Amino acid sequence: MKHIRDHIDEPHNRSRAALETAIVDALGGRSIVLVGIMGCGKSTVGRRLAQRLHLDFVDADSEIERAANMTVAEIFAEHGESYFRSGEERVIARLLKEGPQVLATGGGAFMSEATRSEIAQEGLSIWLKADLDVVMSRVRRRATRPLLQNSDPEGTMRALMDKREPVYALADLTVHSRDVPHDSVVDEIIETLRLHLLGGAGSV
Known part of the structure; x- marks a missing residue:
């Protein structure tokens, strides 16, 4: 026998799936x-978003590592950043031909x-x-970020953000990745996609 809560949730779940x-x-x-x-959560949030939308999740850095048979850190150390960026361009161009999918980029x-x-x-x-503060709390858990292998990782990160954020702002959509459960960020992405793609139709 279904629990009463299941019956209450059924219409919501059906409308969410339809959306x-x-x-x-x-x-x-x-x-x-x-x-x-x-x-910022591209891989973690991306996996959950892909599950919600029943799409494949692809991590560009993982695909680059697979193609090179080296880690990103090893590519940086052995060949330098410009070599890595050139390979990154080619891999992402190839991956984009394989959509629809959720693609996390470096x-x-x-x-x-x-x-x-x-x-x-x-x-x-x-x-x-x-x-x-959010990204620093996350990247400190991993010692594999080649651009932060120096005596002032926080200063390096701040400089990177200052340089890159005006370019990131050229993206079609923006969602604030905060220190909240990842599913909350996924919900915000789906709502942002609804407004952008469906013109506000299909609200749950």
């Missing part, structure tokens, strides 16, 4: 491309004009905008 299907239909073959500074990927152009043609970009 998510409508969003995917409106995307057509385009990918949802998450951009933003390292630590923090510097959107700085490339060529990549921004590819994303504009093949995808819908969403900037996960996060504050400095």
